Amino acid sequence: MITCTTVLNVNEGSEEPFEKLLGELVANVLANEPGTPLFQFVRSLTVPRRYLVVEQYVDEEALARHSATEYLKVFVPAMLPLLAADPELHSYVPVPAGDPTRKTTDNQDRGLT
Amino acid sequence: MITCTTVLNVNEGSEEPFEKLLGELVANVLANEPGTPLFQFVRSLTVPRRYLVVEQYVDEEALARHSATEYLKVFVPAMLPLLAADPELHSYVPVPAGDPTRKTTDNQDRGLT
Known part of the structure:
Protein backbone atom coordinates (compact mmCIF):
# COMPACT_ATOMS: atom_id res chain seq x y z
CA MET A 1 0.00 0.00 0.00
CA ILE A 2 1.33 3.39 -0.99
CA THR A 3 0.08 6.35 1.03
CA CYS A 4 0.31 9.83 -0.49
CA THR A 5 -0.53 13.11 1.21
CA THR A 6 -0.88 16.45 -0.53
CA VAL A 7 -1.26 19.68 1.40
CA LEU A 8 -2.98 22.38 -0.67
CA ASN A 9 -3.15 26.01 0.46
CA VAL A 10 -5.89 27.82 -1.44
CA ASN A 11 -6.15 31.52 -2.36
CA GLU A 12 -8.67 33.56 -0.37
CA GLY A 13 -11.97 33.56 -2.29
CA SER A 14 -11.12 30.41 -4.29
CA GLU A 15 -12.41 27.91 -1.73
CA GLU A 16 -15.69 27.19 -3.48
CA PRO A 17 -14.36 26.49 -7.00
CA PHE A 18 -11.50 24.53 -5.41
CA GLU A 19 -13.82 22.31 -3.36
CA LYS A 20 -16.02 21.75 -6.42
CA LEU A 21 -13.02 20.72 -8.56
CA LEU A 22 -11.65 18.39 -5.89
CA GLY A 23 -15.10 16.94 -5.23
CA GLU A 24 -15.36 16.02 -8.91
CA LEU A 25 -11.90 14.41 -8.77
CA VAL A 26 -12.90 12.36 -5.70
CA ALA A 27 -16.06 11.22 -7.50
CA ASN A 28 -14.03 10.18 -10.56
CA VAL A 29 -11.48 8.30 -8.50
CA LEU A 30 -14.09 6.40 -6.50
CA ALA A 31 -15.99 5.50 -9.68
CA ASN A 32 -12.99 4.40 -11.72
CA GLU A 33 -10.17 3.19 -9.45
CA PRO A 34 -10.75 -0.02 -7.52
CA GLY A 35 -7.05 0.01 -6.63
CA THR A 36 -7.48 3.25 -4.69
CA PRO A 37 -9.18 2.28 -1.41
CA LEU A 38 -8.76 5.73 0.13
CA PHE A 39 -8.99 9.08 -1.64
CA GLN A 40 -10.31 11.75 0.61
CA PHE A 41 -9.80 15.46 1.07
CA VAL A 42 -10.32 17.29 4.31
CA ARG A 43 -10.03 20.89 5.52
CA SER A 44 -7.77 22.09 8.32
CA LEU A 45 -9.43 22.88 11.65
CA THR A 46 -6.81 25.50 12.49
CA VAL A 47 -5.16 26.86 9.32
CA PRO A 48 -7.52 28.82 7.01
CA ARG A 49 -7.78 27.46 3.43
CA ARG A 50 -5.39 24.55 4.14
CA TYR A 51 -6.64 21.29 2.68
CA LEU A 52 -5.20 17.78 2.83
CA VAL A 53 -5.71 15.01 0.30
CA PRO A 94 3.88 0.85 5.29
CA VAL A 95 6.05 0.03 8.28
CA PRO A 96 5.83 -3.65 9.35
CA ALA A 97 5.11 -2.60 12.94
CA GLY A 98 2.53 -0.15 11.60
CA ASP A 99 -0.36 -2.53 12.00
CA PRO A 100 0.99 -5.50 13.98
CA THR A 101 -2.24 -6.98 15.34
CA ARG A 102 -4.10 -6.92 12.10
CA LYS A 103 -4.11 -10.15 10.03
CA THR A 104 -3.08 -9.09 6.51
CA THR A 105 -6.44 -10.19 5.11
CA ASP A 106 -8.24 -8.17 7.74
CA ASN A 107 -6.20 -5.16 6.71
CA GLN A 108 -6.94 -5.76 3.06
CA ASP A 109 -10.66 -6.06 3.78
CA ARG A 110 -10.50 -2.59 5.31
CA GLY A 111 -8.17 -1.34 2.60
CA LEU A 112 -5.41 -0.60 5.13
CA THR A 113 -2.57 -2.52 3.44
CA MET B 1 -15.02 12.24 11.14
CA ILE B 2 -11.93 14.00 12.42
CA THR B 3 -8.71 13.34 10.53
CA CYS B 4 -5.38 13.99 12.27
CA THR B 5 -1.93 13.77 10.75
CA THR B 6 1.32 13.82 12.66
CA VAL B 7 4.68 14.04 10.93
CA LEU B 8 7.50 12.63 13.08
CA ASN B 9 11.17 13.08 12.17
CA VAL B 10 13.28 10.53 14.04
CA ASN B 11 16.91 10.77 15.18
CA GLU B 12 19.42 8.72 13.19
CA GLY B 13 19.81 5.35 14.93
CA SER B 14 16.48 5.57 16.75
CA GLU B 15 14.35 4.09 13.97
CA GLU B 16 14.04 0.62 15.48
CA PRO B 17 12.95 1.61 19.01
CA PHE B 18 10.67 4.26 17.47
CA GLU B 19 8.95 1.75 15.15
CA LYS B 20 8.57 -0.70 18.05
CA LEU B 21 6.96 1.97 20.27
CA LEU B 22 4.61 3.14 17.53
CA GLY B 23 3.74 -0.43 16.60
CA GLU B 24 2.68 -1.07 20.20
CA LEU B 25 0.55 2.10 20.14
CA VAL B 26 -1.14 1.02 16.90
CA ALA B 27 -1.87 -2.39 18.45
CA ASN B 28 -3.38 -0.75 21.54
CA VAL B 29 -5.53 1.63 19.50
CA LEU B 30 -6.89 -1.10 17.23
CA ALA B 31 -7.64 -3.31 20.23
CA ASN B 32 -9.31 -0.66 22.36
CA GLU B 33 -10.82 2.08 20.19
CA PRO B 34 -13.80 1.16 18.03
CA GLY B 35 -14.28 4.88 17.35
CA THR B 36 -10.90 5.05 15.60
CA PRO B 37 -11.42 3.43 12.19
CA LEU B 38 -8.01 4.47 10.90
CA PHE B 39 -4.76 4.64 12.86
CA GLN B 40 -1.80 3.88 10.72
CA PHE B 41 1.80 4.95 10.51
CA VAL B 42 3.87 4.93 7.38
CA ARG B 43 7.45 5.84 6.43
CA SER B 44 8.43 8.44 3.84
CA LEU B 45 9.65 7.15 0.48
CA THR B 46 11.89 10.18 -0.05
CA VAL B 47 12.80 11.79 3.29
CA PRO B 48 14.97 9.60 5.60
CA ARG B 49 13.47 8.93 9.05
CA ARG B 50 10.28 10.90 8.29
CA TYR B 51 7.17 9.07 9.46
CA LEU B 52 3.49 9.98 9.17
CA VAL B 53 0.70 8.89 11.49
CA PRO B 94 -14.47 16.55 6.13
CA VAL B 95 -15.46 18.76 3.21
CA PRO B 96 -18.98 18.05 1.91
CA ALA B 97 -17.64 17.73 -1.64
CA GLY B 98 -14.88 15.50 -0.30
CA ASP B 99 -16.75 12.30 -1.02
CA PRO B 100 -19.77 13.32 -3.06
CA THR B 101 -20.66 9.99 -4.68
CA ARG B 102 -20.49 7.96 -1.52
CA LYS B 103 -23.77 7.38 0.31
CA THR B 104 -23.08 8.33 3.97
CA THR B 105 -23.72 4.76 5.12
CA ASP B 106 -21.31 3.46 2.51
CA ASN B 107 -18.72 5.87 3.84
CA GLN B 108 -19.40 4.82 7.39
CA ASP B 109 -19.10 1.14 6.44
CA ARG B 110 -15.64 1.91 5.09
CA GLY B 111 -14.86 4.18 8.02
CA LEU B 112 -14.37 7.20 5.70
CA THR B 113 -16.84 9.58 7.41
Whole structure:
Protein backbone atom coordinates (compact mmCIF):
# COMPACT_ATOMS: atom_id res chain seq x y z
CA MET A 1 0.00 0.00 0.00
CA ILE A 2 1.33 3.39 -0.99
CA THR A 3 0.08 6.35 1.03
CA CYS A 4 0.31 9.83 -0.49
CA THR A 5 -0.53 13.11 1.21
CA THR A 6 -0.88 16.45 -0.53
CA VAL A 7 -1.26 19.68 1.40
CA LEU A 8 -2.98 22.38 -0.67
CA ASN A 9 -3.15 26.01 0.46
CA VAL A 10 -5.89 27.82 -1.44
CA ASN A 11 -6.15 31.52 -2.36
CA GLU A 12 -8.67 33.56 -0.37
CA GLY A 13 -11.97 33.56 -2.29
CA SER A 14 -11.12 30.41 -4.29
CA GLU A 15 -12.41 27.91 -1.73
CA GLU A 16 -15.69 27.19 -3.48
CA PRO A 17 -14.36 26.49 -7.00
CA PHE A 18 -11.50 24.53 -5.41
CA GLU A 19 -13.82 22.31 -3.36
CA LYS A 20 -16.02 21.75 -6.42
CA LEU A 21 -13.02 20.72 -8.56
CA LEU A 22 -11.65 18.39 -5.89
CA GLY A 23 -15.10 16.94 -5.23
CA GLU A 24 -15.36 16.02 -8.91
CA LEU A 25 -11.90 14.41 -8.77
CA VAL A 26 -12.90 12.36 -5.70
CA ALA A 27 -16.06 11.22 -7.50
CA ASN A 28 -14.03 10.18 -10.56
CA VAL A 29 -11.48 8.30 -8.50
CA LEU A 30 -14.09 6.40 -6.50
CA ALA A 31 -15.99 5.50 -9.68
CA ASN A 32 -12.99 4.40 -11.72
CA GLU A 33 -10.17 3.19 -9.45
CA PRO A 34 -10.75 -0.02 -7.52
CA GLY A 35 -7.05 0.01 -6.63
CA THR A 36 -7.48 3.25 -4.69
CA PRO A 37 -9.18 2.28 -1.41
CA LEU A 38 -8.76 5.73 0.13
CA PHE A 39 -8.99 9.08 -1.64
CA GLN A 40 -10.31 11.75 0.61
CA PHE A 41 -9.80 15.46 1.07
CA VAL A 42 -10.32 17.29 4.31
CA ARG A 43 -10.03 20.89 5.52
CA SER A 44 -7.77 22.09 8.32
CA LEU A 45 -9.43 22.88 11.65
CA THR A 46 -6.81 25.50 12.49
CA VAL A 47 -5.16 26.86 9.32
CA PRO A 48 -7.52 28.82 7.01
CA ARG A 49 -7.78 27.46 3.43
CA ARG A 50 -5.39 24.55 4.14
CA TYR A 51 -6.64 21.29 2.68
CA LEU A 52 -5.20 17.78 2.83
CA VAL A 53 -5.71 15.01 0.30
CA VAL A 54 -5.01 11.54 1.71
CA GLU A 55 -4.64 8.84 -0.91
CA GLN A 56 -3.88 5.12 -0.67
CA TYR A 57 -3.02 2.88 -3.61
CA VAL A 58 -2.83 -0.89 -3.28
CA ASP A 59 0.36 -0.93 -5.37
CA GLU A 60 2.58 1.02 -7.81
CA GLU A 61 0.35 -0.04 -10.70
CA ALA A 62 -2.74 1.48 -9.10
CA LEU A 63 -0.83 4.72 -8.52
CA ALA A 64 0.37 4.74 -12.13
CA ARG A 65 -3.18 4.11 -13.35
CA HIS A 66 -4.42 7.06 -11.28
CA SER A 67 -1.66 9.32 -12.60
CA ALA A 68 -2.53 8.46 -16.22
CA THR A 69 -6.27 9.22 -16.01
CA GLU A 70 -7.78 11.88 -18.28
CA TYR A 71 -9.69 13.42 -15.39
CA LEU A 72 -6.46 14.01 -13.45
CA LYS A 73 -4.92 15.65 -16.52
CA VAL A 74 -7.90 18.01 -16.66
CA PHE A 75 -7.94 18.59 -12.87
CA VAL A 76 -4.31 19.68 -12.26
CA PRO A 77 -4.13 22.71 -14.62
CA ALA A 78 -7.58 23.83 -13.47
CA MET A 79 -6.60 23.57 -9.76
CA LEU A 80 -3.09 25.08 -9.74
CA PRO A 81 -4.19 28.71 -10.35
CA LEU A 82 -6.40 28.49 -7.23
CA LEU A 83 -3.43 27.77 -4.96
CA ALA A 84 -1.53 30.27 -2.80
CA ALA A 85 1.58 28.02 -2.72
CA ASP A 86 2.99 24.95 -4.39
CA PRO A 87 1.36 21.66 -3.35
CA GLU A 88 3.28 19.80 -0.61
CA LEU A 89 3.45 16.20 -1.78
CA HIS A 90 4.74 13.23 0.22
CA SER A 91 4.66 9.48 -0.48
CA TYR A 92 4.90 6.84 2.20
CA VAL A 93 5.19 3.07 2.50
CA PRO A 94 3.88 0.85 5.29
CA VAL A 95 6.05 0.03 8.28
CA PRO A 96 5.83 -3.65 9.35
CA ALA A 97 5.11 -2.60 12.94
CA GLY A 98 2.53 -0.15 11.60
CA ASP A 99 -0.36 -2.53 12.00
CA PRO A 100 0.99 -5.50 13.98
CA THR A 101 -2.24 -6.98 15.34
CA ARG A 102 -4.10 -6.92 12.10
CA LYS A 103 -4.11 -10.15 10.03
CA THR A 104 -3.08 -9.09 6.51
CA THR A 105 -6.44 -10.19 5.11
CA ASP A 106 -8.24 -8.17 7.74
CA ASN A 107 -6.20 -5.16 6.71
CA GLN A 108 -6.94 -5.76 3.06
CA ASP A 109 -10.66 -6.06 3.78
CA ARG A 110 -10.50 -2.59 5.31
CA GLY A 111 -8.17 -1.34 2.60
CA LEU A 112 -5.41 -0.60 5.13
CA THR A 113 -2.57 -2.52 3.44
CA MET B 1 -15.02 12.24 11.14
CA ILE B 2 -11.93 14.00 12.42
CA THR B 3 -8.71 13.34 10.53
CA CYS B 4 -5.38 13.99 12.27
CA THR B 5 -1.93 13.77 10.75
CA THR B 6 1.32 13.82 12.66
CA VAL B 7 4.68 14.04 10.93
CA LEU B 8 7.50 12.63 13.08
CA ASN B 9 11.17 13.08 12.17
CA VAL B 10 13.28 10.53 14.04
CA ASN B 11 16.91 10.77 15.18
CA GLU B 12 19.42 8.72 13.19
CA GLY B 13 19.81 5.35 14.93
CA SER B 14 16.48 5.57 16.75
CA GLU B 15 14.35 4.09 13.97
CA GLU B 16 14.04 0.62 15.48
CA PRO B 17 12.95 1.61 19.01
CA PHE B 18 10.67 4.26 17.47
CA GLU B 19 8.95 1.75 15.15
CA LYS B 20 8.57 -0.70 18.05
CA LEU B 21 6.96 1.97 20.27
CA LEU B 22 4.61 3.14 17.53
CA GLY B 23 3.74 -0.43 16.60
CA GLU B 24 2.68 -1.07 20.20
CA LEU B 25 0.55 2.10 20.14
CA VAL B 26 -1.14 1.02 16.90
CA ALA B 27 -1.87 -2.39 18.45
CA ASN B 28 -3.38 -0.75 21.54
CA VAL B 29 -5.53 1.63 19.50
CA LEU B 30 -6.89 -1.10 17.23
CA ALA B 31 -7.64 -3.31 20.23
CA ASN B 32 -9.31 -0.66 22.36
CA GLU B 33 -10.82 2.08 20.19
CA PRO B 34 -13.80 1.16 18.03
CA GLY B 35 -14.28 4.88 17.35
CA THR B 36 -10.90 5.05 15.60
CA PRO B 37 -11.42 3.43 12.19
CA LEU B 38 -8.01 4.47 10.90
CA PHE B 39 -4.76 4.64 12.86
CA GLN B 40 -1.80 3.88 10.72
CA PHE B 41 1.80 4.95 10.51
CA VAL B 42 3.87 4.93 7.38
CA ARG B 43 7.45 5.84 6.43
CA SER B 44 8.43 8.44 3.84
CA LEU B 45 9.65 7.15 0.48
CA THR B 46 11.89 10.18 -0.05
CA VAL B 47 12.80 11.79 3.29
CA PRO B 48 14.97 9.60 5.60
CA ARG B 49 13.47 8.93 9.05
CA ARG B 50 10.28 10.90 8.29
CA TYR B 51 7.17 9.07 9.46
CA LEU B 52 3.49 9.98 9.17
CA VAL B 53 0.70 8.89 11.49
CA VAL B 54 -2.76 9.14 9.89
CA GLU B 55 -5.64 8.93 12.37
CA GLN B 56 -9.40 9.14 11.91
CA TYR B 57 -11.90 9.46 14.74
CA VAL B 58 -15.63 9.12 14.19
CA ASP B 59 -16.29 12.13 16.45
CA GLU B 60 -14.84 14.45 19.13
CA GLU B 61 -15.70 11.90 21.82
CA ALA B 62 -13.64 9.18 20.15
CA LEU B 63 -10.70 11.60 19.87
CA ALA B 64 -11.07 12.55 23.55
CA ARG B 65 -11.20 8.88 24.54
CA HIS B 66 -7.98 8.23 22.59
CA SER B 67 -6.26 11.21 24.19
CA ALA B 68 -7.17 9.99 27.70
CA THR B 69 -5.83 6.43 27.34
CA GLU B 70 -3.10 5.21 29.68
CA TYR B 71 -1.13 3.73 26.81
CA LEU B 72 -0.94 7.13 25.07
CA LYS B 73 0.28 8.71 28.34
CA VAL B 74 3.06 6.10 28.45
CA PHE B 75 3.84 6.40 24.72
CA VAL B 76 4.40 10.18 24.37
CA PRO B 77 7.23 10.66 26.94
CA ALA B 78 8.93 7.49 25.66
CA MET B 79 8.72 8.66 22.03
CA LEU B 80 9.67 12.35 22.28
CA PRO B 81 13.40 11.78 23.07
CA LEU B 82 13.69 9.76 19.81
CA LEU B 83 12.65 12.72 17.66
CA ALA B 84 14.94 15.11 15.78
CA ALA B 85 12.26 17.85 15.72
CA ASP B 86 8.90 18.67 17.28
CA PRO B 87 5.97 16.62 15.94
CA GLU B 88 3.99 18.42 13.19
CA LEU B 89 0.35 17.97 14.13
CA HIS B 90 -2.67 18.92 12.02
CA SER B 91 -6.40 18.23 12.46
CA TYR B 92 -8.90 18.26 9.64
CA VAL B 93 -12.64 18.00 9.11
CA PRO B 94 -14.47 16.55 6.13
CA VAL B 95 -15.46 18.76 3.21
CA PRO B 96 -18.98 18.05 1.91
CA ALA B 97 -17.64 17.73 -1.64
CA GLY B 98 -14.88 15.50 -0.30
CA ASP B 99 -16.75 12.30 -1.02
CA PRO B 100 -19.77 13.32 -3.06
CA THR B 101 -20.66 9.99 -4.68
CA ARG B 102 -20.49 7.96 -1.52
CA LYS B 103 -23.77 7.38 0.31
CA THR B 104 -23.08 8.33 3.97
CA THR B 105 -23.72 4.76 5.12
CA ASP B 106 -21.31 3.46 2.51
CA ASN B 107 -18.72 5.87 3.84
CA GLN B 108 -19.40 4.82 7.39
CA ASP B 109 -19.10 1.14 6.44
CA ARG B 110 -15.64 1.91 5.09
CA GLY B 111 -14.86 4.18 8.02
CA LEU B 112 -14.37 7.20 5.70
CA THR B 113 -16.84 9.58 7.41
